Amino acid sequence: MRALSGLWRWRRNPLRRTTDLAEAWVALVALVLIAVAAPVVGCLAGAAAQDSLQRAVREQQHTRHLVTATVVRDLGEAPLETDPDTTTAREARSRVLAEWTAPDGSDRHGLALAELKSPHAGDHFRLWTDPQGRITTRPLDSPTATTHAVLAGIGAALTVMGLVEGVRRLTVWRLVRRRYARWDQAWDRAGPDWGKAGTGS
Missing domain, CATH: 1.10.287 (Helix Hairpins)
Incomplete structure (x- = not known):
């Protein structure tokens, strides 16, 4: 540092400014x-x-629920993001059309990412939903x-x-800049007579 x-x-020094x-x-x-x-x-x-x-x-552990979903159709391993400007890395999970029962008892269906290498219709997987059954992320753990x-x-x-x-x-x-400025002023005052005989330098 x-x-x-x-x-x-801090030391005592007669030259200290x-x-x-x-x-x-x-x-x-x-x-x-x-x-x-x-x-x-x-x-x-x-x-x-x-x-x-x-x-x-x-809050998340109270409002997010792990439910069992059923694969309706495999949609391939293409990433959800199809923008050509984005990275070409593929999702590790498969994209599927699935159906599941929401915590409130209603039937839901839609696109989901399944942790299945080769999903087939009727396969089951787990996903996180909110109380209305909408897919959400895993709750934060402590x-x-x-x-x-x-x-x-x-x-x-x-x-x-x-x-x-x-x-x-x-x-x-x-x-330091102020110190150098003062030195320059002192040299300007002493400079014209520096080293001349009889100037007291």
């Missing part, structure tokens, strides 16, 4: 923020994501939700660290 490099300017002291303060503040604020923000973001995702887990929450927390902490380091670098860059 380059923020540590500014801490050496105001910008050196300012750079040391900036480095110390950045170090404290990275060591304290980033983990705190990461924990808070992870906890918030965990609460939200676990609510989604409970371990997956926790993994996403942890990743969200890590991402938030890394974002804070990146922002702090970016602000530190920008501040140091401005301090």
Whole structure:
């Protein structure tokens, strides 16, 4: 961490400039923020994501149902997306016309993806539906939700660290530019007489 490099300017030194002291303060503040604020923000973001995702887990597990569907006709292994601009990768599952009974007791039918290598009429497979029988995705499980929450927390902490380091670098860059500008002014004042006899240089 380059923020540590500014801490050496704390030592007593007759050549220390105001910008050196300012750079040391900036480095110390950045170090404290990275060591304290980033983990705190990461924990808070992870906890918030965990609460939200676990609510989604409970809701999805309550509202999504695994039902048994029956193959009416095999529609081949072509992917659902037929846009020529998309990838040519094929779906691992077969596309079929199927019928199933919704959780509310109504009969439904439509296109579905069956985890069958070579489906035939009358074959059975399982699919997830909402309470009205519409096909939906598998409900989110608790371990997956926790993994996403942890990743969200890590991402938030890394974002804070990146922002702090970016602000530190920008501040140091401005301090260095100010330092160089002052050097240029000092050289401009001393330059015309530099090395001439009797000028006191």
